Amino acid sequence: MKLTVVGGGSTYTPELIDGFARLRDTLPIEELVLVDPAAERLELVGGLARRIFAKQGHPGRIVTTADLDAGVDGADAVLLQLRVGGQAAREQDETWPLECGCVGQETTGAGGLAKALRTVPVVLDIAERVRRANPRAWIIDFTNPVGIVTRALLQAGHRAVGLCNVAIGFQRKFAKLLGVAPADVHLAHVGLNHLTWETGVRLGGPEGENALPKLLAEHGEAIADDLHLPRPLLDRLGVVPSYYLRYYYAHDEVVRELRTKPSRAAEVAAMERELLTMYGDPALDEKPALLAKRGGAYYSEAAVDLAAALLGGGGSPYQVVNAFNKGTLPFLPDDAVIEVQAAVGPTGPAPLPVPELDPLFSGLIANVTAYEDLALEAALRGGRDRVFRALLAHPLIGQYAYADALTDQLIAHNREHLAWA
Template identity: 90%
Template sequence: MKLTVIGGGSTYTPELVDGFARLRDTLPVEELVLVDPAADRLELVGGLARRIFARQGHGGRIVTTSDLDAGIDGADAVLLQLRVGGQAAREKDETWPLECGCVGQETTGAGGLAKALRTVPVVLDIAERVRRANPRAWIIDFTNPVGIVTRALLRAGHRAVGLCNVAIGFQRKFAALLDTTPAEVHLAHVGLNHLTWETGVRRGGPDGEDVLPRLLAEHGEAIAADVRLPRPLLDRLGVVPSYYLRYYYAHDEVVRELRTKPSRAAEVAAMERELLTMYGDPALDEKPALLARRGGAFYSEAAVDLAAALLGGTGSPYQVVNTLNRGTLPFLPDDAVIEVQAAVGPAGPVPLPVEALDPLFSGLIANVTAYEDLALDAALRGGRDRVFRALLAHPLIGQHEYADALTDRLVAHNREHLAWA
């Protein structure tokens, strides 16, 4: 089995490699190819990756290359974890929206739209080349904004599934609180990428006992602290929102916070410099503890589980993925991309049925889905007016003066990545 990671020079990659090494019985990778245009980073990451495999006794071959076509040739699955513009672009995404009093964040709001506009054309070009190399290859997208990028891939007819680590993070945390194994925890996870709620937590499978009320009653303070929302709000909602809902439920508070501290991009850039120095140490043969602060917790487990299910029918029978709605949420178009539990196998994911949602949640999902449709249109066809329409539709913006000002800033900061600008 050959797997290729696009963006293989990312500091995330040792987390992924560690998962491939530990879980080799679930996903027997014979060749792992790391593709990245940044040859200096790729050399450091690739060296550590080989040492991780060797330490854990994995017999697979690790190849590094800056040649995309060579890297994807014959791949059974391609994982996308690229960042167009790097941390420098992310730094801008997180700062210029604050000038208009709006959240600056790399996956939602105006910053998220900027990332989508930079990313979608690049990903679609990669996907076309993957299709030419192996039409049966699966594309697993971890590149943000996952929902929009996955929707672009699926609309173009690619064999693609979107992946996020939010759900697996909740699964692990709830398992610890319940003193059980993650495999025993089945989430009723519903929404869009980075706009999800845990509406139930069932033990043993989708038909098991719902222990969410118990979790909120006994561990509500800890859960609330984890998602950075007030405990009384969780009690009133009766669900656990992902921490990304804080951008919606506490927008102005978040803006005030972001204006008074360094951006997350600046923190990550400093962390990456330290990590890359560590990766260059020939004695290092395991992922360093610092990597846990970089983000992407449990990404490797989720990626291995998904790839194993798609390629061999092994792995967990149910997984949270980003895939086509196909009537699962009846208030959305069939071609919307939702993030839900699905039965995953070689034919792809099939969403599990979802109970009727409270309008408090379904209304926001419908609104953001409409924004994502407009965002994808702007990413595919370009034009200032399409960018403006997407920003005007976003519930974190919604005022024409803000949308106009943010459109000007978005174009100015991203001109080198926008063919039409």
């Protein structure tokens, strides 16, 4: 089996390598190719990756290359984890929206739209080259904004599935609180990427006992603290929202916080410099503890599970993925991309049925889906008016004066990445 990671020079990659090494019986990789144009980073990450495989006795071969076409040639699966513009572009995404009093964040709001506009054309070009190399290859997208990027891939006819680590993070956290194995926790996870709620926590499978009331009653305070939301809100909602719902439920509070501290991009950039220094140590043969602060917890386990299921070698029967709606949420079009539990196998994901949602949740999902429609149109076709329409539709913006100003800012800060600007 050959697996290729595009964006293999990322400081995330040793987390992925560690998972591949530990879970080699689930996903027996013979050749792992790390593709990245940043030669110096790739050399450091590739060296550590080989040492991790060697230490854990993994027999697979690790290849590094800047040549995308060579890297994806013959790959059974291609994992996308790229960041167009790097941390410098992320820094911009997180700062200029604050000038209008809007959340500055890399996956939602105006910053998220900027990232989508930079990313979608690049990903579609990569996907076409993957298809030419092997039409049967699966593309696993971990590149944000995952929902919009996955929809672009699927609408272009690619064999693609979107992946996020939010659900597996909740699964692991809830399993620990309940004193059970993670595999025994089945989340009733529903929504869009970075706009999801856990409406149930089933033990043993989709039809198992719902432990969510017990979790909220006995551990609600701890869960709320992790989400930086008040405990009474969780009790009133009766569900556990993802951390990203804080941008909607406490927008003005978050803006005030963001204006008084360094951006997350600045923190990550500093962390990356330290990590790359560590990766250059020839004695280092395991992922360093600092990597846990970089983000992407349990990413490797989720990626291995999904790749194994898609390639027919195993993996969990049910997994949270981003896939076409296909009637799962009846208030959305079939070609919307939703994030839900699905049965996953070699033919792809099949979303499980979802009970009727409270309008409090379905209304926001519908609103953000409309924004994502417009965002994808802007990413594919360009144009100032399309950018404005997407920003005006976003519930975190919504006012024409803000949308106008943010449109100008977005184009000014991203002109080098926008072929039409």
